[in-house]
Amino acid sequence: MRQAASDLKAGRDELTELDRRIGDGDHGSNMDRGFTAVVAKLDDAGSPETVGQVLKLVATTLMSTVGGASGPLYGTAFLRASKVVDRATVDPACLVSLAEAATEGIVARGRAHVGEKTMIDAWQPAVEAAEQAAGSGDVLDVLRAAAEAAEAGAVATIPLVATKGRASYLGERSAGTEDPGARSTAMLLAAAVTAAEEVAG
C-alpha cells in the first residue's frame, strides 16, 4: 500500500493528464489523496492481524477520500477482496480469489464490461493471467503475471471508444487516449509487484 501511495504520487500528473483529456481531470489528485490517506490510516492502525483487515481499512478510506466514481469502485474492489482473506499471509490460490472478488466488485458496482474503456479492461486480463499463473508459480509470479496483463490491458484501451463512464460523453473523441482508471489499475498492480519483490529480497 505504501508502494502504491508512492507510485500514485509519482504517477499523479500522468493520470491527471489522461483524465483531463477524456474525463474531468481529477483522477490523479483523487488517487493521490486517497492513498495518502490510506498510508495515514495504516500508520494509526498499528499491525492488523489479517490481510482482510488491511484491505477493509483501505476500502473504507478510499471510499471516503477518493471521490468521483473511482472512490466507490476501488473501495468496492478492496471491500470485496477483504471478505475472502481472513489470514495473515496469502498463497497463490488466495491471491487469485482476492483478485476475482475485487474485479467482480468493480463489475457489479460499475455495471461495466470488458471493451468499454474502463478500469475493467485492466482488471479482467489481470485476473485471467493470475488464474493461469497460480497453477505453476509462487505469489510473486502470480502478481507479476497480473501486473503485466493489466499493463497490456491499459495500453489496449488507447484506441477504444468509451461506452461507459464520463469519457463516453465524448464518443469517438475518447479514442486515442488511455483510460485513466485502467492506467491507475496498472500502476497499483505494478506497485504490488515492487513491494512483493522487496519482501522477497
Added chain:
Amino acid sequence: MSVALVLVSHSPRLADGLAELTAQMAPDVVVRCAAGDVDGGLGTSLDRVQEAVEAALARTDSVVVLADLGSAVLVVESVLELDPDLPPRVRMVSAPFVEGAVAAAVSAQQGADLDGVAAAAEDAARSIGPEPVYQVVEAAGTGSPPIAGTWAQGEVVPEPGAPSSGAADEVSATVEIRNALGLHARPAAVVARAAADLGVPVTIEGADATSVLALMSLGTTAGQRVTVTARGDGAQGAVALVSGLIEGGFGEA
C-alpha cells in the same frame, strides 16, 4: 412514523433547491441533503451520505434515497454495502431526481410507508418518459355527450358506454382555475394532500387528485374550467372541498 428522504447530488445548490421545493409541497417530511465532495465542491462524498442517512434515521424509521448522476449512485450503493443493517430501512430508488423527490415527498406527507414512497418516486419516471403520460379517451356513451377525459397510464379507463357520467353516486362540479400559473407545483401539492386526507376517490379532469404529478401534467392554465368528480360516500363534501380550494386561487389570485 413517516418516511424521510435523503437527496444525494453533485451540487449542494441543486440538492438545497430541491429540498426547498419538497419542503413547500410536503412540509412535514424530513429531508436531508448529502451534496458536494469532501471539500464542498461539485462531487459526492461517502461521509456526507452516511451522515445524512444517519441524521434522517434519527428522526424516522425508514429513508428513501435519491441520487442524481453516476458516482452519486455508486456512493449510495457503497454506503448500503458497508453497513448491512441499513438496507431494510434505507432504499435507493431508480427515479428522476426532481420528479422522483417531489412524488416521494408528497407520498411521504400523505403517510405512505417505505414501499409506497419508493413506488411513488419510481412511478415519477413516467411523467418524463418518451410515452405520453396521459391519453385522451373519448367515452362513446349513447345518450350523453362524449366526454374528453384523461387517465394516467395504467389506470382503468372506463369502457365505452360505461356509466362514466351521471352515475347515481357520482358528484361533480365545474370550477374555474383562478391562479395565474394553473395547478403548478404548490397548488397541486395542496390539492393532493387534501384529496389524500378525504379518503374518497376524487379526480380533476380525470386525473387522480392525490397525485401531484398527475395534476401538474394536466397543464391547466388561468381561466380554464375543470371538472371535479367524486364517487361514493362523502362525494358531495369531497367535491365541495376540492372545488373550494381551486376557486380560492391558493392565495395567489
